[in-house]
Amino acid sequence: MNKCTFTLNNGYEIPKFGFGTYLAEDKTLIESVKIAINSGYRLIDTAAFYNNESALGFAIKDSEINRNELFITSKVWNTDRGYKQTKLAFEKSLNNLKLDYLDLYLIHWPANKKQFSNAKEINAQTWKAMEELYLEGKIKAIGLSNFLPHHIEELKETAQIMPMVNQIEFHPGFAQVELVKYCQKNNIIVEAWSPLGRSDSLNNKAIKSLSRKYDKTPAQIILRWIVQQNIIPLPKSTTPSRIIENINIFDFELDNDDIELINNIKESNAECANPDEVDF
Numbered sequence: 001m002n003k004c005t006f007t008l009n010n011g012y013e014i015p016k017f018g019f020g021t022y023l024a025e026d027k028t029l030i031e032s033v034k035i036a037i038n039s040g041y042r043l044i045d046t047a048a049f050y051n052n053e054s055a056l057g058f059a060i061k062d063s064e065i066n067r068n069e070l071f072i073t074s075k076v077w078n079t080d081r082g083y084k085q086t087k088l089a090f091e092k093s094l095n096n097l098k099l100d101y102l103d104l105y106l107i108h109w110p111a112n113k114k115q116f117s118n119a120k121e122i123n124a125q126t127w128k129a130m131e132e133l134y135l136e137g138k139i140k141a142i143g144l145s146n147f148l149p150h151h152i153e154e155l156k157e158t159a160q161i162m163p164m165v166n167q168i169e170f171h172p173g174f175a176q177v178e179l180v181k182y183c184q185k186n187n188i189i190v191e192a193w194s195p196l197g198r199s200d201s202l203n204n205k206a207i208k209s210l211s212r213k214y215d216k217t218p219a220q221i222i223l224r225w226i227v228q229q230n231i232i233p234l235p236k237s238t239t240p241s242r243i244i245e246n247i248n249i250f251d252f253e254l255d256n257d258d259i260e261l262i263n264n265i266k267e268s269n270a271e272c273a274n275p276d277e278v279d280f
């Protein structure tokens with residue numbers, strides 16, 4: 001790996017590769033995080049919604065790595081949006097994680113107009129709470145998840161601090177090209193959730209053929225495609241061999257034509273969620 005971090009727009013460093021934890025249950029999660037840290041992962045992604053922050057807290061305490069070498073992310077869930085609730089939710093997450101600061105805190109989903117006539121105001125108030133927590137030093141970087149350009153433009157009308165990260169769904173067949181362009185142009189680092197399309201993308205024909213061409217696994221091809229676009233993938237696995245396999249992608253490079261080949265994949269059976277349409 002060359003430099004193994006990106007510098008966020010506030011100067012804080014974020015690892016270029018992360019570990020997802022959605023649907024990892026407590027005992028398995030603790031074991032998996034241990035293997036992940038030993039394999040070189042430093043960024044660990046959780047959320048209040050995943051209900052595994054306490055277990056992750058144990059895994060962090062148990063690890064032989066210094067806290068300041070780890071990069072821990074959590075997110076405020078949809079039912080906790082708003083100024084006061086966000087502050088309470090943050091303290092709860094911090095407490096569950098047994099930490100005294102978070103590296104990154106995200107708004108998990110924007111409030112949308114389908115559900116809330118005052119969606120813009122809810123997002124602005126949630127962001128205001130995040131800004132204050134950041135200025136108090138309790139969070140090193142603040143950001144968004146599942147925000148589209150129009151949500152970010154609205155937020156900018158009242159924001160004092162620009163978001164540093166947007167975590168979005170990103171995998172073959174759902175590469176959200178315009179959204180990525182917008183974020184990168186605005187100095188917002190993109191993180192990819194469901195980078196493997198919840199494993200659906202591993203069976204894609206083009207991915208399988210590239211796997212043979214480069215003598216790498218389908219997961220490694222996809223994760224390499226993501227890092228070559230300066231996007232941080234967050235693959236989740238609780239299978240020890242896959243945890244190690246997924247991060248071992250820094251010894252090869254995909255040709256531009258092959259990047260293009262993956263960009264042109266159209267089909268995906270993964271979630272492909274539209275944040276303006278979700279009703280949770």
Ligand SMILES: NC(=O)c1ccc[n+]([C@@H]2O[C@H](COP(=O)([O-])OP(=O)(O)OC[C@H]3O[C@@H](n4cnc5c(N)ncnc54)[C@H](OP(=O)(O)O)[C@@H]3O)[C@@H](O)[C@H]2O)c1
Pocket residue numbers: 019020021022023045046108145146167168192193194195196197198199202217219220234235236237238239242243245246
């Ligand atoms: N911000 C958001 O709204 C949002 C939404 C969803 C997810 N996320 C974050 O993004 C992370 C990743 O997304 P995800 O968990 O939905 O999907 P994912 O990482 O695309 O896929 C996970 C699935 O792929 C399997 N897998 C992993 N590595 C593999 C490999 N090398 N070969 C074969 N199968 C492999 C895993 O199985 P095993 O575990 O059995 O190995 C698991 O079933 C989440 O864990 C979470 O941290 C964020």
